[in-house]
Amino acid sequence: MQPLQHKMLPGEVVVDSYIRDELSWFADMVRDTPQAISKCHPEGFEFIDLGGCLAGFQALFGGTVEEQILVRDEYRIAAQKLQTDRYDRGAYVTGQPGIGKSLFLVYLLVRLLGQGYKVAVHNSSHQFYAVFAESVAFYPLTYTTPLATGGPMWALSDSSQERNGAPPECFYAFPTRVRLIQATSPMKRRWHEWSKQAKAECYVMDIWTAQEIANFAKLLKYDVQRMVDLAKKWGGAPRTLVKYLKESDHEIETWYGDCAIEAIEKCQNTVRSIVNKYVPEDWDAPSRFYFCRPADYDTPRINRTRICATVPTRTICHILGRALQELSNTIKLEFFTALSQPSDTRQAAGFIYRSWFNVFFSTANKSIYCMIRDRT
Secondary structure, three states, X not given: OOOOOOOOOOOOOOOOHHHHHHHHHHHHHHHHOHHHOEEEOOOOOEEEEOHHHHHHHHHHHOOOOOOEEEOOHHHHHHHHHHOOHHHOOOEEEEEOOOOOHHHHHXXXXXXXXXXXXXXXXXXXXXXXXXXXXXXXXXXXXXXOHHHHOOOOEEEEEEOOOOOOOOOOHHHOOOOOOEEEEEEOOOOHXXXXXXXXHHOOEEEEEOOOOHHHHHHHHHHHOOOHHHHHHHHHHHOOOHHHHHHHOOOOHHHHHHHHHHHHHHHHHOHHHHHHHHHOOOOOOOOOOHHHOOEEEEEOOOOOOOEEEEEEEEOOOHHHHHHHHHHHHHOOXXXXXXXXXXXXXXXXXXXXXXXXXXXXXXXXXXXXXXXXXXXXXXXX
16 A cells, blocks of 8 residues: 555644554545445455554544454344434444444445545544545544535444443534444443434444354354353354463353352342443443343334344243342242343343243252142
8 A cells, every 4th residue: 555645634633644644545435445345254244344444444433343243134234223314413322342343333334435426423432533535534523524514414423432432423413414323332421312312313233143243253264163152152252252261261150250240249239230221331341241122023013113022042031030040039039030031031031030940849848838729
């Protein structure tokens, strides 16, 4: 890639010229030869190849961006829906942690640039934003001229784990011109205030299927069978599964066993907060037991504007069932009541009850009482 001649624009901030050149080259490539970016894997699935632009994207989106990004069906569906009139005031895209919501923004950027849109991009850990137009330029958050002038544009905001995570106010100060899409966890402080002001909608992204996990592993050259086995046990959140690749089954199961009691005790608050999209700050452990999914996710009428809580696998159900043995009857009752009320968790409640029941009667010295009624 040859260095580009870049004339500083009014209000622009100085960034590493190599980063700016990489991103400008990428934008030109998407517009002129999109097939150089969106490619087909020999196994038949689509992926985005960032090629020589990885440093630029990691500077913009953070270190979680890989050189190659699997294009999920979820990404295509979300991009299509977010371009409809329902989301003309913007949207916050949320869901289970670790399912690639930030990477969806990369896919959406590629799609929008290919369609000729002007796009602004911001990561909440930065005090600047980038504008992809005729070239790529960087501006401080206080400089709104690029957002207030010219034709309609899109703004993409990625919430950072380290900071408050809300999009910059300049992105939703012009709601009739700028369609803001935020990728965020369900933590209220990240999405509530701006979406209320802008009248933006919620869009809930689903977890990964086993086939997507397999394709992801093939693309990034992980152990495919190991990744699929982990997903069947612990759920379809690839960022978590990649961490588990470095651990033995015993280490993973020990962690879940150690955290199960905490997850049970926090069940009522966690399930309620997930449904209300107000998840607490300390939900790291519970979030591996209770997953966020779109409401009615297993029906043809999947609801992308509502979120539900699920226990993702039978393995996790069994672990919760075993842990119940150590808790009081009051906590057991609260736990099963919390899981039985939402329709999306009733099946999981049944699996957990069966596990608890089996463990209860497999221990020694249990007395069984039977009452027989005289019906004569």
